[in-house]
Amino acid sequence: MSLAAAAVTAHAAGTHALAAHAAPSNGSHGFLSPTGVEITFLLVGLVTFGAALVTVTTRQLVHAALWLVVALGGLAVEYLLLTAEFIAWVQVLIYVGSVVVLLLFGLMLTRAPIGRSPDADSGNRWAALAVAAVAAVTLVWVVVDAFRTTWIDLDGPAAGSTEATGESLFQNWVLPFEGLSVLLLAALVGAIVLSRKAKAEPGSPSVNSGAATGSSPSVPDSRNHPIGRNGASEGTGSGASEGTTPAEQEGAR
């Protein structure tokens, strides 16, 4: 499930942020005389970490998505504190503005009961924990190993300004950048191919066929494309997801 995956990423990223703190703090003024920025960094890191933990442990699905907003926003603040302004705003733009909105859209389209969902627990809890721990350890190890001797001068000119980021990206890292672009293009083409296939199948009307029959297109279309957790196994059958979701909301409280 994408939510769990995203949460694990946030979790790992939270740990990653904490680890990154260790590097600048034993800089010129020693570990035990931190500056205001470093204290703020640590506090925001703790908040981010806490929000990430709540994201993966809460039983309320939509709350998990909203806590994810806090975690991702906290990461953006960390980037800001490390003078990487451009990265910070892109983080907000992509993750808070788009990914979480997509996540909420998927949740609301399928099932988003008010209150706790007793079945929101996965049997893979320990496997997920193991994967998260391994990912966190790997990330911490890579970051500490890679940036062991790199210091960010917080008082000087911004090391992560848009100009600096752009120059290093398009002078030193052009090849990985282009490689990633091709990867994204492949994903885009793949998505189009998948959606075309679904259209050709008999019995699953396309987006526009709803309009042709005169009914509101967005509503009936979603019945045939339950996103993520399938409604059938939950006993909601092939009924309209919009129709049952508020009913579930009422039943759940």
Next chain:
Amino acid sequence: MNDALDVTLRLLIVFVVFLTFPLLVGQTEHKVMAHMQGRLGPMYAGGFHGWAQLVADGVKFAQKEDVVPAGADRRIFQLAPAVALLPYLLVLLAIPIGPGEGAVGEVVDAGIFFVLAVMGVGVLGSLMAGWASANKFSLLGGLRTAAQLLAYELPMLLTAASVAMAAGTVSLVGILDAFEWWWLPWQIVGAIVFFVAGLAELQRPPFDMPVADSEIIFGAYTEYTGLRFALFLLAEYAGIVVLCGLTAVLFLGGWHGPWGADGLGWVWTLLKTAVLAFIVIWLRVTYPRLREDQLQKLSWTLLVPLSLAQIALTGIVKVVIQ
């Protein structure tokens, strides 16, 4: 100490603008809509042509009971209006109103990204409201909001990127410094796409499917009463101010004008913003609501290709003139 005073003064000015300009737009909308529809609009409150109508509305909203439905998710329901409103306050901080670094609330290095990112956060408020109300109409409204945002975020970003390419910077102040008059015809397609996509992001007519009052009551805001409802309305009008200001700054040259750019630059910015706000109202009175599928089609088959074409054009011209 002087610095602190300076910052406080700037924040205060931005805050006052944030509180008054949306009301101005709202009052203009009352009157302009009325006259376009062959009636007078509010005439009594305050005496002269009903100028105090919105103040009276505010008093009315403040007096109403603040109801949270029994089935709602209480905390999220109550938090949603703030999430919808505050981003626009932050965005106003970064919009330059005149020449120089003195005429902007706060100079942001990656201004375009800051502005678009923070504006995107505001939509979370509608989503939270739509879900937490435990109401079918609200949930439908929330869903439509999300679908609309996903469709129109892309053309908005692409056209903003086109301006950034033209100026060679992503700072709003820098873009205005680099502006030349011939950018206007050069970027005109991008300007229209940006403005239309912005309208859709604000859910203004003709893109008001998420709040379509004749079919889903008032979408995500159906269950809201009193001050919280007023906050959502205020967010809509603050959004108009922000969108018009941004379009003026990015595409219409902000404080640049045929004359008087030195002392009266801010007048140009305000004038352009006001004209755009008038167009927003005009569109509301003129066009019928787009159906959900028409809405998606407009974005994916028209606005996205147009914005890509604009980026290509910007790139070509930029290479040629260098």
